[in-house]
Each structure stands twice: as structure tokens, then as C-alpha cells.
Amino acid sequence: MADAQYDVAVIGAGPGGYAAAFQAADLGLRTALIDDEPQLGGVCLLRGCIPSKALLHVARLITEAEEAKSWGIQFEKPALDLAALRQRVKTAIIGKLTKGVQTLANSRKVDVIQGRASFKNATTLAVSGPNGARDLAFAHAILATGSRPSSPASLRIDDPRVMDSTSALELPDIPTRLLVIGGGYIGLELGTVYQALGSEVTLLEALPRLLTGVDADLVRPLQQRMQRRFKAIRLDTKVEKLEARKEGIAATFTSDGASTTEIFDRVLVAVGRRPNSEHLALEHTKVALSPQGFVQVDPQRRTAEPTIFAIGDVAGEPMLAHKATHEGLVAARVIAGQHGAFDAVAIPAVVFTDPEIAWCGLMEEAAKAAGSAVTIARFPWAASGRATTLGRTDGLTKLVLEADSGRILGVGICGIGAGELIAEGVLAVEMGAVAEDMAAAIHAHPTLSETLMEAAESFHGHPTHIYTSKR
């Protein structure tokens, strides 16, 4: 240990990696943060969460301006200055945030090293970057290399009009006809952006529902709205092949045995992400991978190699930035000798569509599948005063409660602002709150957060704004 240059070498400067490095430095450890990109922040900041949310904000501005018509306010059709938009995202948002991360790293005396890292053994990294190649001796390493879009071989054709999430976020142009392949959160979010910016969006999903795995009650309001705004949503539909033609990309897809070919100006492939666990020479260590390529870790986020930890997307599902951040803190604390464990009960997940969907903890289908005794409490937003004033009653708040105690096991919300509202649910689940706690805590009126309170009220009696004679 004495001859190690660094107590901790963090590989990957995304939201997991930089959080881990900062925490390690704050705990007095000599820390290096290695990333092969000149800018810190990883996928999340450079080509993921942050730019996509900026574009979704723009989409919402446009949509709200459109919908203002029903309030008696009429705007001109918006004129788009794509170059200005791209510039703002690149400098005012990504540039500003990544500089902030760099400043924080500097002030904490974290050594930021640009280069690609690979393992020579359990305590040495070979790092090669623009400033040459070097060996780096470490006492502990934290793998935070993240994930990247995956695309099946059949959809890989060498044509810039076929995009993945990375190239779609660069906003090359606004295609007249866009095909989105994949009804997961990435496809839905980017489809929402392009639709608002003027594209005619067709969405294909191979499985029978959108957002597979997400509570069906929550998906319903979103799907209804998307069906109105998208040209088509085709479920149970598989793309057979993509073909580059002069007039566009010809996509051939089958549904119920029938095959169709349509021409699109651009295609977005958003069928999933895969962990970046290759090209690290992990075979020089005892680090073990799952069949899907995820690095296997214990609750301390330690891999099978005691000196190496792994966090974030590369360490397994759910592939979410905030999970990575929390894991990063855990790993750094464990390395510093503290009692750490990743034992989160509720990891919130948010789909930033319009309306948004957010959930945490145990959801209804999982509870029912396990045969658990749960009670479901629902509060439709049609009964919410605030939702009505916003003209957005397309929403639902839903609690999964332990049947006898009323303990809050899971919370799901669909509606505008669901991503912000879910925080209360996460706190309730983590704190082991019961429905009565949530119902008795006064929620400001008129707000959307009241829907949580009223849903909780239904466990013991009737919520103020709903009456059903069910009991």
C-alpha cells in the first residue's frame, strides 16, 4: 500500500465516478479520477440525462404554447433556430455543468487524468491518453465506466440517418418522418422531443406494451396522450431490417405475421444499453462478470477482487445516474473504513415524458406476483384541484401498502411533475412510513403533492375529494 500512488483510482467520471472521487478525497484519500474524455460528467452530463432534459424542456415550452389555445391565448407557430438551441445546450448547459465538476475536482485536489485505463493487475492500471502512457499504482480502484447504447446487428447499417441516443441528442436536423425503435424510456423521451420540434413520429415496440416492467396503471395516461401526438405507436412489432435508400431509410417490420415497409427520414434505435466492461483487461484481475457483462459486486460494491469496487451502470441494473452516485458514496466510504452498504429500498425511476412517470419501491405487479398481502390506494388526478388549474388531469397517484399495517412499500405517479413528486414517496418508503403518517402530514393546497396525501387517506377511510362506496 505504501508504494501506491493513489489510495483510490476512479475509472470513469460520470455521476457515479466523480461522486465517488469527491467523497474519497473528502475522507482524506489520495484520489485519481480517470476518464478518456476531456470533459468530466460522463454520459449523463455529456449525452444523456442533462441534454435530453434540456431538449424535453424545449419540447414542453412548445407544447404548452400550442395548448394555450384552449385557454384563449394564441401564439404564432414557433420559429426554430436549431443552431442556437444546440449552442445553448452545448455551452450554457453542458459546458457550464462540466466546468463546475472540474472546479470541484480541483478544489478537492482530485487528480484528473485523461486517458483510457486498463488493468495490469489488481493494483496497477495502464493509462494511455493524449499526454502519453503511464502506469498508475493504486490501493483501490472504483470501476465506474458506465454503459453505452446497444443495437442489434440487424439494425446496424452504416448510414448517419440511423441514430442512437447519442447522435439524436446532437439534433442534426428535424426529420419530417422519424422512426423510433424501442418503447423504453429513451425512445419515449426522444420521441417526445422530436415530435414537439415538428417530426412525425412512429414508434415501434417489439413487446406488447410500452415501458415494459412499469406499472400498467401509470403507463396508461402517458400512452393515451402519446397516441394522440405520435403518428403511430405499433406494439408487438419487430423491425426486420433497415435499408438505406436515397429517399430515406426503408424500415421493414412485421406484426401478426404481416410485413410492412415504410420510408423514414431518420431512425432512432433505442433498444437498450450495455455495460462498458470490456477493454479494461479485467481478465488480469479476479473481477467476475455476469452473463450480461455486468461486474458482480457485493453490498459494499466490492468485486471479487478485493481491491476493486464497481458502481453505476457497469455494476448492474437499474442503470440510473442517482443509483450510481449513491453507490459511489458507499464504495468510497467503505474504502475509507466506514460502515457502508448499498441497502437502498427505494431507488426512484423517472421517465421524463409528458406526462412524466415516476415510481419507487415495490410496485403492484411485483407484489401480486409474489403473493404478498398488499392494498393499493389510488388517487386519480381528475379529482385534484391543482391538476385542473394546470389543465393536466391526465395523471394518477398510486400507493402500494402493506395490507395490515398500511406501511408504504411503493409509490407510483403519472402526471406532470411526477419526477419531482416522487421524492416524498422515496422518503416515505425509506423511512418505513405508514399510510397514516403520509395522510396526517399536511400538504400545501393547491398542489399536486396533495394527491399523495389523499391516496394515503383512502387506506383508513375516504379521501376528501373522492367518494366511493367501496367499504
Next chain:
Amino acid sequence: MKVELPFLAEGVEGGDVVQVLVHEGDQVSEGQSLIEIETDKATVPVPAPAGGKVARFLVRRGDHLKVGQAFVELEHQGTEAQASKSTAPEQPATAPAPQPKPATEARHAPSSPAAAADPAPASPDATSAPPTSRASHDMPEAERFHAIGATIPAPPSIRRLARELGVDLSQVKGSEAGGRITAEDVKAFVRERTRRTASASNRNGEDRGGNVFSTIYGTERREAIPSLRRKIAATVTQAWTTIPHVHQFQDADITDLLDLHQRYAPQFKQKGATLTLTSLFLKAVTHALKLYPQFNATLDLTNGEVIYKDYYNIGVAVDTPAGLIVPVVHNADQKDLLQISLELADLAERTRKREIKLEELRGATFTVSNMGGLGAGPFTPIIYPPQVAILGVGKGRRTPVYRDGQLVPRMVLQLCVAYDHRLIDGADGARFTNELVKVLEDFQAMFLGL
């Protein structure tokens, strides 16, 4: 039928499964060994109580198994059951042991129609309904809940506190609504645990402190504590914390004893035995114990009595790769040196191979621990409860001794007798130790009854 770990020996509560000797699907006959478990001190095979087919193992290698805990499911199969009917005398072949509960099973495992569709199993074959569905059904409600993500109701700060205090939250009863665990609940649990550990019973000697796992100072590795080590830890902790030890040191000049040994060792060899110093110590100890019976006793504080033993079973500490094991030479007073030498060699050999039987490890009234072979000593041995004394023997050293007006080289052995001061006074301790030394210095005198 589910086969449970049978009663093995007095005081043996269970052990670790070190070997699984048959496979699922195998046919086994009555008496055939199914698994091997490592108990406190010996590895013992566990035989099948009846013949049948191994349906499912409920434990795996490395699991801890308690007496009375089921570890395997055996299926009787028509003819098999009859062939070995002596083991299940009144069991009609048509009434298989496991009773499926069709109603609940169907609810919990709708995907196993075999059990649900045939609620009245008439044929013995019905017992072969998928065992997996029964497994999930047998899982307690709480555990099943846990398995799907609804964890123990404790806020993150309380989970952190529990980690720091080494508390398993599943063992803590929450005092608030929905069973929510508070910091006070965790602290109360720790207080109770400390109280229980402090009382004489149920002490296990394990320090369950915080669960620190860091490699900040270098690499480390973690291994489960083997059953034997746990037992040793528990025993020495109990001994050290409850018995007020006196350690009495004395030198014994064994020059003459070594002459005697040298003289007779070849003759022992001819009879196939190795005359060791330890065998001689056993003889000497037995002699001294007869003169000072309070050293061959047990304190019964519950009843306020001293139990004096009329038998002389001497434990001999043996160093094995797995750890300290103490086989016992029973009735040492009734055995001559040749018998003791033969028996000691055999016991030590089988102890090192872990083939010693449990009954050969029990019933000692006094223990001898000889570190001479390791070239070490003197040392202060710890009494093995319920015994009240132990002899620790160090290495003999050639020492200049002033004798008959001049310094002569003599072999001097450093002895340490540890005794329980609650029962034995210092003066008696001195007398006992003196007697031991006297015998070792003049073995013939003992033989002559002097």
C-alpha cells in the same frame, strides 16, 4: 420424509456440513451415510434412517445444521419402503409423509398445476409434486416479503446504526407503526445482547462488534469461523471470564526420569509402543489427583456442591491442522504405562485425522497440555470447564544445578499448574504441584508407594 439431524452426543447442538455424500436422485439404503458434519470436535457421518430416493437436499456444504433440523427429503418408493419396513413399522405405504396443502399451495403457486389439480393424492406418486413450489410455500411470510424487495422497516440512518453496532435488523422488533424500528429499538437490542452475553449461559465468546470491512491498510480477506474454532472461542472465553485462575509454576528435575525413559523405551518399542514423556506425565498426574481429589472435581455452584470424581480421565491437548482438540484417556488409573502409551499414540493419530469419535473427546476430569514438543514454554494454560485444573508442560532445559556441593548439568522441566481458586486454595495447589514434581523427580518412589 424429511430427515432431521439426530441427537449425536450430549452437549452437541449441531455442526457445519462439510461433505454431502450422495446426490439428489440417488437411491440410498438404510444406514448409508448421507452427509458429514463437523461438530465441536469430530467429523461425523449422518446415516439415512431409512432407505429411499434422495428427493432434495435442504442444506448445502458449509451450512450450519442444528440437531432436529431437517436436512434432506427422502422419498419412500413403494417397494423400497416395504423392503426396509423395519425402519417405519406402522407407516402404511399409501400415506406419504409430506402433506401438501392444496388450497394455499394453489394460491401461492398457480404455476404448479400438479399440486392444485389433484387435491386428494391417492397414489404415493403425488409426493413427487414439484418440491420447489413447496419451498416457496414453506418460506415464512416475512422472508418472502423480504425476497421481493419489501425490506425491514427501518430508515437509512437506523440501518447505518445497526451496521455499526453489528446488529442484524431482522432480529430486532420494531416498536412503531408498521413495525418500524427506531434507534431506541436497536440500542435496546444491543443492551439485551450484552446482558445475555455477560450472563454465564449462552455465551459464545464471539465478539460481534462492528462489521468493519476495509482494506485501507492493505489487503485482507474474510473467512467464516469454522465450527471447531467457534467452540474453542466459546469455551476459553467462558473459562477465562468465569474461573479465577491461579497459575503455579514449579521446576522439576527430570534427569533421572529421562534415564528411566531411555532405559525402557527400547522395550516399549519391541511391544509396538512409543514411551513418551506425556505418558509418564499421565501416570504422575493420576497419582497426584488421587492424593488431592479436589483437583479431580467439578464445582456445581447451582446446587452449592462439589462433585468429586472417582474416575481419572485425562485429556491430552493435541495440535491439529484445524485447531486444538483434546482427546481423553479414560480410566488412566487402571491402565499401565504400556496401555497408556499405545492408546495415546492411537488417539493422537486419529485426532489429527479428525477420525476421533465424540465419546473419545468427552468426560475428562483433568487435562495435560505439553508444549515441550514444540520447544516452547513455560506458559499459563486455561482450565477446560467443567474441570478445575490443568497441567501445562514446557520444554526441558539442560540447566546448571547446585547439587552435592557442585554445579552439575541437569534436565529441568518448567511446569505450570492452573487451578480454580474458587475450589482450590493456594496451599493445596502448592501441595499438588509439589507432589507432581516429586513423582517426576523420583518415579520409583511412586511405584514403591512412598
